[in-house]
Amino acid sequence: MPADTNPPLDQAARIAAEAAAESERSLAELGKRAEKAIQEGLAELRSRSRDYADVAGEQFDVAQKYVVDRVQERPVAATLAALGVGVVIGLLLAGRRR
Numbered sequence: 001m002p003a004d005t006n007p008p009l010d011q012a013a014r015i016a017a018e019a020a021a022e023s024e025r026s027l028a029e030l031g032k033r034a035e036k037a038i039q040e041g042l043a044e045l046r047s048r049s050r051d052y053a054d055v056a057g058e059q060f061d062v063a064q065k066y067v068v069d070r071v072q073e074r075p076v077a078a079t080l081a082a083l084g085v086g087v088v089i090g091l092l093l094a095g096r097r098r
Contacts, residue, residue, distance in 0.1 A: 071078040
C-alpha cells in the first residue's frame with residue numbers, strides 16, 4: 001500500500017489548479033479586451049479633437065476677418081476703443097500694486 005496517498009485530496013488539488021489556469025486565461029483575455037477598448041476610445045478622442053480644433057480655427061478666422069473689416073470701416077473709433085481698453089487694463093493693474 002503506497003504511503004500518504006489521498007485520491008480526494010489529489011483530485012481537489014487538480015481541480016484547483018485547473019480553475020486557477022482558467023482564471024488566468026480569463027484575466028488575460030479581459031486585459032486584451034480592455035486594452036483594445038481603451039485604444040479605440042483614444043483613437044475616437046483624437047479624431048474628435050482634430051474636428052473641434054478645425055472648427056475652432058475656422059471660427060477664429062471668421063472673427064478675425066470681422067474685426068479687421070470693422071477696424072477698416074471705422075479706424076478712429078477702433079483706435080479710441082483700443083485706447084479705452086488699454087486705460088482700463090492699466091488702472092486695474094495699477095490698483096493691484098497698492
